[in-house]
Amino acid sequence: MTLDLVLFWIPGAVAIGATVAVITRKNASRALIYLVVSLLAVAVIFFMLGAPFAAALEVVVYAGAIVVLFLFVVMMLNLGRSSVMRESRWLQPGMWIGPFILVAILAVVFAYAFASVDGVDTKGEMVGPRAVGEALFGEGPYLLAVELAGFLLLAALVGAYHLGRRYLEERRELS
Amino acid sequence: MAIEVPVFHVLILAGILFLLGLAGVLVRRNIMFLLMSLEVMMNAAGLAFIAAGAVWGQPDGQIMFMFILALAAAEVAVALGIVLQISRRFDTLDIDAASDFNG
Numbered sequence: 001m002t003l004d005l006v007l008f009w010i011p012g013a014v015a016i017g018a019t020v021a022v023i024t025r026k027n028a029s030r031a032l033i034y035l036v037v038s039l040l041a042v043a044v045i046f047f048m049l050g051a052p053f054a055a056a057l058e059v060v061v062y063a064g065a066i067v068v069l070f071l072f073v074v075m076m077l078n079l080g081r082s083s084v085m086r087e088s089r090w091l092q093p094g095m096w097i098g099p100f101i102l103v104a105i106l107a108v109v110f111a112y113a114f115a116s117v118d119g120v121d122t123k124g125e126m127v128g129p130r131a132v133g134e135a136l137f138g139e140g141p142y143l144l145a146v147e148l149a150g151f152l153l154l155a156a157l158v159g160a161y162h163l164g165r166r167y168l169e170e171r172r173e174l175s
Numbered sequence: 176m177a178i179e180v181p182v183f184h185v186l187i188l189a190g191i192l193f194l195l196g197l198a199g200v201l202v203r204r205n206i207m208f209l210l211m212s213l214e215v216m217m218n219a220a221g222l223a224f225i226a227a228g229a230v231w232g233q234p235d236g237q238i239m240f241m242f243i244l245a246l247a248a249a250e251v252a253v254a255l256g257i258v259l260q261i262s263r264r265f266d267t268l269d270i271d272a273a274s275d276f277n278g
Binding site for chain 2: 001004005007008009012015016019020022023028031032035038039042045046048049050051053054057058061062065066069070073074076077079083087090091095096098099100102103106107110111114115117118119120121122123124125126127131132134135136142145149152153155156157159160162163164
């Protein structure tokens with residue numbers, strides 16, 4: 001049990017540290033690399049909690065696709081040294097006070113809510129991809145949600161194409 | 176073999192990550208960092224779902240995580256398109272510039 005807790009908090013500490021770096025960095029591409037580190041640490045936690053399929057999806061989709069999309073946009077916008085200077089102008093130390101108070105209030109609420117599950121342990125069973133697939137596509141309650149997710153992704157595809165197309169056309173006219 | 180930890184600890188970690196993301200959303204003015212903080216928050220919610228699934232040994236937590244994943248992917252695709260539009264029209268990444276966005 002104690003060893004399990006140590007094993008859990010090692011990637012947990014990595015995730016927290018990397019996330020702090022994400023929200024404090026001034027250079028966008030460095031923040032993205034820290035975001036990858038945070039996501040990989042959370043993927044390790046998923047694997048240890050017995051969700052290997054979710055861990056694989058975290059690596060492939062989050063770290064592999066979403067962050068790379070961010071990196072593409074950072075490269076397209078050509079954020080250089082001037083953007084780092086502008087970022088330090090925007091990020092005054094005094095700005096942290098108000099959000100910190102709000103976050104502290106929410107932390108108290110979280111601690112109160114989580115105290116009610118004290119004494120419940122995770123089961124320590126691996127739930128593999130087969131069980132996930134059977135629950136998702138079988139005779140379960142999730143069929144409608146799967147179709148709705150498909151609609152959502154199609155709408156996002158059309159929306160992203162529409163928003164990005166005019167940007168690309170304008171660039172072509174300029175060059 | 177999966178680990179057996181009190182789910183309280185997992186929820187605390189998810190809560191810390193969520194609050195860090197929230198602080199990032201509240202503090203940053205650059206849209207790119209705002210979106211990154213949103214990703215962190217959604218990831219923390221996914222961690223809480225996985226923890227709940229691990230308590231019962233059922234796949235439902237992982238299924239909800241997959242839906243969060245699909246939502247995050249869709250959100251990022253549209254939001255980055257809007258980022259490109261804002262940077263083209265206003266030549267800045269300041270989130271306040273989005274108030275002048277009409278039509």
